[in-house]
Amino acid sequence: KAGVTQTPRYLIKTRGQQVTLSCSPISGHRSVSWYQQTPGQGLQFLFEYFSETQRNKGNFPGRFSGRQFSNSRSEMNVSTLELGDSALYLCASSRQGGDTDTQYFGPGTRLTVL
């Protein structure tokens, strides 16, 4: 069974640009969550989608947005990039997104903002 895949794996952008990251969940999983990991702030929850609806959102500015498609694939977008957005972005999928589910994490997209 294929795991969670994320593309691209590495990305270099400059300040002010925007970026779109993609996540394909494990087949049959309908919940996709996104996390940002930085050395300073650690792992922080961005948002969670289920059946194309955002169900939960973390404390990030509106520059961070996401969406989920009917096939459960998800994208997140960051507009007007700042240096502080440099991070590893992880997506995770689970069957229903309930708190008894196990989340499976993808390999991450490492974003560098210059």
Place this chain on the structure above:
Amino acid sequence: ELKVEQNPLFLSMQEGKNYTIYCNYSTTSDRLYWYRQDPGKSLESLFVLLSNGAVKQEGRLMASLDTKARLSTLHITAAVHDLSATYFCAVDAHFSGGSNYKLTFGKGTLLTVNP
């Protein structure tokens, strides 16, 4: 705001020794998760603890949850080099039935097991 504190943040152990990583959290929750992350890799789920008194074991790792004390422990028995990694605990801020994922993570414990 939910806060999750792990200690120690850095742990250097000798092979064969036992040790415990602690995870304290600031609000009532009965949903706690442990993850492992190898350098440059993603997170791997280790344990899902869903009720007070829950205890789970896998190999040399054992996790427990005390919701009254708002404390989870990850106990390492007879450590081996392969256990070297960063270990994270995470708490679900939404714990009522039908809740959804909104995990708050600890800072992580970097474990190094020396031969």
